[in-house]
Amino acid sequence: MFSNPLCRHMKGIFVRDLNVWYLDLNLAFPALSPILRKLFNTLAVKFENPIGMVLKEMQKVVDERIQIGSTEEIDDFIDAFKRQSSEAEEGSNKRSTSLTRDEIIAQCFLFMMAGFDTTASALSFVTYLLALNPEVQEKARAETMAVITEDSDWTKLAQLPYLDAVIKETLRIYPLAASTTGRRCTRDTVVGGVSIERGTYVQPDVYSIHFDEGIWGSDASEFRPERWLSPTVPSSSFLSFGLGPRRCIGYKLAMMEAKMALVMLLKEFRVVRTADTEKELSFLGSTTFSPASVTVQLESLRDS
Ligand code: HEM
Numbered sequence: 001m002f003s004n005p006l007c008r009h010m011k012g013i014f015v016r017d018l019n020v021w022y023l024d025l026n027l028a029f030p031a032l033s034p035i036l037r038k039l040f041n042t043l044a045v046k047f048e049n050p051i052g053m054v055l056k057e058m059q060k061v062v063d064e065r066i067q068i069g070s071t072e073e074i075d076d077f078i079d080a081f082k083r084q085s086s087e088a089e090e091g092s093n094k095r096s097t098s099l100t101r102d103e104i105i106a107q108c109f110l111f112m113m114a115g116f117d118t119t120a121s122a123l124s125f126v127t128y129l130l131a132l133n134p135e136v137q138e139k140a141r142a143e144t145m146a147v148i149t150e151d152s153d154w155t156k157l158a159q160l161p162y163l164d165a166v167i168k169e170t171l172r173i174y175p176l177a178a179s180t181t182g183r184r185c186t187r188d189t190v191v192g193g194v195s196i197e198r199g200t201y202v203q204p205d206v207y208s209i210h211f212d213e214g215i216w217g218s219d220a221s222e223f224r225p226e227r228w229l230s231p232t233v234p235s236s237s238f239l240s241f242g243l244g245p246r247r248c249i250g251y252k253l254a255m256m257e258a259k260m261a262l263v264m265l266l267k268e269f270r271v272v273r274t275a276d277t278e279k280e281l282s283f284l285g286s287t288t289f290s291p292a293s294v295t296v297q298l299e300s301l302r303d304s
Contacts, residue, residue, distance in 0.1 A: 006053075006054065006057060008050075009050040009053040009054050010050070010054065011050075012049075012050030013050045013051055013054060013113070014117045014284075014285065014288075014290065030184075030201050041055070054109070054112075055105070055109060058105050058108050058109055059105055061078065062078055062101060062104050062105050062108065063101070065078050065079070065082065066082065066101060077107075077108055077111060078104065078108060081099055081103075081104040081107055081108070082104065084098075084099055111250075113287075114177075114180075114248070114250065115250050115253070115254075117288060117290065118176060118177055118250075118254065118288055119254045119257050119258055120290070121176050121285075121288065121289070121290035121291070122167065122170065122171060122174075122176065122254070122258055123258055123261055123262070124290060124291050124294045125170045125171075125173075125174040125176070125281075125291060125294075126166060126167060126170045126258070126262065127265075127271055127294055127296060128277075128278070128281065128291065128294045128296070129166075129169075129170050129173070129223050130166070130271045131271045131272060131273040131277060131296040132223075132273060132277075133223055134272075134273075136166060136223070136225055137266070137270070137271060139162055140162055140163050140166050140262070140266055141266045141267075141270075143160055143161075143162045143163060144160065144163065144262075144263050144266045144267060145266075145267065147159045147160055148160075148263050148267065154256060154260070157256055157259045157260065157263070160259060160263075161229060162225065162229070163259055163262055163263070163266075164228070164255065164259070165225035165226070165227075165228035165229055166225045166262075167255060167258050167259070167262075168225075168228050168238065168240075169223060169224065169225040169227065169228055170223075171238075171240035171241075172210050172216075172238060172240065173210070173223060174289075175206045175207070175210055175239060175240040176240070176285075176288050176289050176290065177240070177241075177242075177248075177287070177288045178206035178207065178239065178240070179203070179287055179288075180242070180287055180288070181203070181204055181206065181239055181242045181243070182201055182202065182203040182204075183201070183202050183246075184199065184200070184201050184202075185197065185198055185199065185200045185201075185202060186198065204239060206239045206240075209237055209239060210237075210238070210239070210240075212237075215233050215234075215237045216233060216237070241254075267301070268300065268301060268302075269298040269299060269300060269301060270298070270299040270301060270304075271296050271297075271298060272296060272297040272298070272299055273296065273297075274295065274296065274297045276295045277294075277295050277296055278291075278293065278294065278295060281294070
């Protein structure tokens with residue numbers, strides 16, 4: 001997989017500087033967004049921008065799949081979206097849910113962007129915090145060892161409340177997709193005494209909410225998974241997966257994937273801080289962010 005030439009472009013998408021001029025322009029002038037998007041898409045392919053290159057490849061693959069039709073060997077996201085389209089076209093009352101070719105490409109791109117690196121980054125942040133907090137790590141390991149056995153399947157993951165708490169607490173401290181929770185106001189409204197005009201874009205200040213001592217208590221800046229075991233805060237205080245009907249659609253999948261990976265890690269290794277472990281993390285990314293690096297040591301539990 002790592003010798004696939006597209007990896008370079010994928011890396012280019014995820015591991016890039018936080019300051020991207022066209023995103024800033026887009027945020028500053030949302031009304032220009034359709035024009036900027038078209039311009040960006042054209043320039044992106046012309047100048048081999050990573051997003052443009054990956055989009056181009058996706059267009060090729062989706063077009064090929066539309067032509068060859070479904071096969072038994074391949075059954076992935078593209079097929080699921082295609083099925084959605086053909087099912088929708090069969091019944092006229094379902095027509096509004098039908099996906100066009102461009103929508104299938106957009107969905108594939110969104111799922112890749114939203115679903116892949118987010119969970120990987122979350123795991124990097126968890127690993128870092130486990131190395132810095134060995135007592136938390138031992139508690140998570142003890143829970144894992146007690147619940148997960150050789151013949152356990154994924155349903156057992158629901159019986160790991162402490163590990164669940166570790167992931168949520170990590171994402172409270174590092175809300176890696178905080179900037180994606182913006183909304184456009186669809187009618188004039190007043191929130192907390194502030195008037196918001198129809199059409200205005202609103203971006204919640206996730207960091208201030210996640211570190212608000214009035215909500216989380218005087219230890220709001222500390223990593224303390226225990227706070228999630230019997231949470232007393234309103235659910236709207238945790239915005240790492242967004243809120244409401246447009247909340248992250250992959251929330252449960254992400255939590256499940258992260259737990260599976262952590263179970264495997266905790267059962268085999270102790271994550272240890274070394275002299276090279278970052279004192280403070282620095283970040284990479286734009287719409288989502290990840291740590292620039294996380295340096296830890298893995299000690300095999302079989303040796304101890
Ligand atoms: C730790 C992992 C993840 C985090 C922190 C995360 C975070 C978010 C956030 C903050 C949003 C915006 C929600 C809002 O506006 O209220 C979002 C949307 C979305 N996420 Fe995730 N996500 C993660 C994993 C995933 C996975 C695994 C998938 C799919 C396989 C996924 C697919 C999506 C999609 C499709 C949307 C757009 C939903 C919509 O607009 O209706 N995400 N995510």
